[in-house]
Amino acid sequence: xxxxxxxxxxxxxxxxxxxxxxxxxxxxxxxxxxxxxxxxxxxxxxxxxxxxxxxxxxxxxxxxxxxxxxxxxxxxxxxxxxxxxxxxxx
Numbered sequence: 001x002x003x004x005x006x007x008x009x010x011x012x013x014x015x016x017x018x019x020x021x022x023x024x025x026x027x028x029x030x031x032x033x034x035x036x037x038x039x040x041x042x043x044x045x046x047x048x049x050x051x052x053x054x055x056x057x058x059x060x061x062x063x064x065x066x067x068x069x070x071x072x073x074x075x076x077x078x079x080x081x082x083x084x085x086x087x088x089x090x
Contacts, residue, residue, distance in 0.1 A: 016053050023049060024046020025046075030042035030044055
């Protein structure tokens with residue numbers, strides 16, 4: 001099962017790399033990003049897409065172990081399930 005997951009992840013990354021390559025070749029005009037009052041330098045669209053994809057992959061890789069730690073609090077849900085009992089039992 002783990003090999004299938006690794007294969008699917010590799011396919012998704014390969015498709016993203018191909019899409020970035022195709023879009024960057026077709027549209028090489030420089031763009032600048034604006035967020036609130038900040039503005040970046042003008043860089044090609046392909047680099048913007050590559051940086052965005054890399055930041056997303058790294059962010060998910062960093063956050064994934066933290067989600068595992070947060071999931072350890074499932075005991076509270078089991079306790080709530082015991083609290084709500086059908087009235088027919090009484």
